[in-house]
Amino acid sequence: EKDESTASKDSATEVASKSREGTAETPKQKLLDLIGNMKVEVSYRNKLQQLKTREIKKQATNKLEGPDSEGSMLQKTTEDTQRGKPLNPELVKAASAVASSLPLNKKQTESELLAQLRRHEETTDKQKKGGTINIRNVISEMAVKRQSPAQGGLRISRRISLELDEDGHRIKSERLSPQSSDSRRSLKVGRRLNIFTKASKETENALKTVSSPTIWDLEFAKEIGAITAQPPRNGFEEMIQWTKEGILWEFPIDNEAGMEDDAEFHEHIFLEKHLEDFPKQGPIRHFMELVICGLSKNPYLSVKQKIEHIEWFQKYFEEKKELLQEI
Amino acid sequence: PCPRQVRSYYVDWRMLRDVKRRKLAYEYADERLRINAIRKNTILPKELQEVADKEIADLPRDSCPVRIRNRCVLTSRPRGVKRRWRLSRIVFRHFADHAQMSGIQRAMW
Numbered sequence: 001e002k003d004e005s006t007a008s009k010d011s012a013t014e015v016a017s018k019s020r021e022g023t024a025e026t027p028k029q030k031l032l033d034l035i036g037n038m039k040v041e042v043s044y045r046n047k048l049q050q051l052k053t054r055e056i057k058k059q060a061t062n063k064l065e066g067p068d069s070e071g072s073m074l075q076k077t078t079e080d081t082q083r084g085k086p087l088n089p090e091l092v093k094a095a096s097a098v099a100s101s102l103p104l105n106k107k108q109t110e111s112e113l114l115a116q117l118r119r120h121e122e123t124t125d126k127q128k129k130g131g132t133i134n135i136r137n138v139i140s141e142m143a144v145k146r147q148s149p150a151q152g153g154l155r156i157s158r159r160i161s162l163e164l165d166e167d168g169h170r171i172k173s174e175r176l177s178p179q180s181s182d183s184r185r186s187l188k189v190g191r192r193l194n195i196f197t198k199a200s201k202e203t204e205n206a207l208k209t210v211s212s213p214t215i216w217d218l219e220f221a222k223e224i225g226a227i228t229a230q231p232p233r234n235g236f237e238e239m240i241q242w243t244k245e246g247i248l249w250e251f252p253i254d255n256e257a258g259m260e261d262d263a264e265f266h267e268h269i270f271l272e273k274h275l276e277d278f279p280k281q282g283p284i285r286h287f288m289e290l291v292i293c294g295l296s297k298n299p300y301l302s303v304k305q306k307i308e309h310i311e312w313f314q315k316y317f318e319e320k321k322e323l324l325q326e327i
Numbered sequence: 328p329c330p331r332q333v334r335s336y337y338v339d340w341r342m343l344r345d346v347k348r349r350k351l352a353y354e355y356a357d358e359r360l361r362i363n364a365i366r367k368n369t370i371l372p373k374e375l376q377e378v379a380d381k382e383i384a385d386l387p388r389d390s391c392p393v394r395i396r397n398r399c400v401l402t403s404r405p406r407g408v409k410r411r412w413r414l415s416r417i418v419f420r421h422f423a424d425h426a427q428m429s430g431i432q433r434a435m436w
């Protein structure tokens with residue numbers, strides 16, 4: 001819609017120039033009527049609302065800064081007048097027509113459009129005068145370095161002096177400040193060139209917010225991995241690939257690879273605490289003590305497996321309780 | 328495209344049955360061990376041991392490890408199988424003569 005409006009403004013200016021030559025005003029009026037009749041879609045509302053909020057914020061900040069509302073208004077008017085050429089009345093009319101066609105606040109949109117127009121004119125004026133970036137200013141600061149061979153020799157000798165004092169310490173020539181030694185002129189002299197603008201902080205914040213990787217991202221990553229994985233060029237690369245897959249062990253071999261036994265030795269050996277549920281006297285206790293003795297000497301089972309072993313026996317003997325009581 | 332033979336089935340049905348027995352034996356190994364520990368006991372009462380006997384007999388027949396036969400992996404031959412290579416003597420000789428067994432040489436002394 002903005003392109004349309006600018007196009008319409010351009011066409012309006014063309015038509016206006018034609019009308020100045022002496023023809024009738026009907027085509028321009030027709031255009032204006034067309035613009036007035038144009039109905040903007042609802043989707044444009046959001047953009048306008050954003051624009052509105054921004055304008056409101058700007059106005060609020062301006063009001064806070066200025067002492068009075070009148071004073072701020074005066075400032076605004078002075079700014080307007082300072083902006084040089086007054087706008088083309090034709091353009092103003094076109095802007096008012098466009099504003100009337102849009103569904104929201106007429107005056108606000110009008111003022112925004114006029115502000116945009118002013119900005120356009122400013123930039124065009126600047127470019128006409130000569131541009132902000134003057135290449136002459138840039139080149140004036142630069143100078144071609146000429147190294148004479150005598151000076152080169154001097155510099156090399158200046159770098160490391162292998163002379164020794166009486167004590168045995170090296171004689172170091174006075175260290176020049178790094179800035180002046182690098183360039184004949186200091187770095188902070190010269191006109192500001194205004195080539196670079198400060199990087200906005202918004203992009204940094206936008207980069208930080210990363211959502212959890214979707215399935216498509218994972219698939220993409222897998223694809224890239226599959227494409228970049230070239231067949232191994234030699235035996236070493238083949239062995240590396242096998243080690244990654246797990247086919248080949250890692251050398252030097254550690255006997256506890258894959259085994260994550262976090263339990264201490266005392267948990268393996270002193271298993272009597274698991275025998276609390278058993279009767280303290282009788283053949284069952286005797287039997288279980290033998291079982292525990294055997295388990296404590298077993299290095300192949302983990303603590304969990306040993307506990308399961310004992311619990312199985314517990315269950316078994318509980319099921320057979322009635323039988324045992326008959327005996 | 329593969330240089331070796333591609334075998335997608337077991338060599339014969341006997342090999343398949345052997346595979347089933349091995350799987351079952353793995354599953355019931357712990358239980359069998361524990362029930363046998365109760366049976367082969369002099370401390371526990373005999374009635375308990377008899378009950379344990381019946382229980383172990385109730386387990387599926389293929390779960391006992393005694394039924395597993397170390398067959399040749401390639402030909403399913405039940406006899407003449409060397410344990411280290413799991414191959415029957417004929418296959419072993421075939422591969423060794425074609426220099427496809429690492430570290431194997433014809434004996435001469």
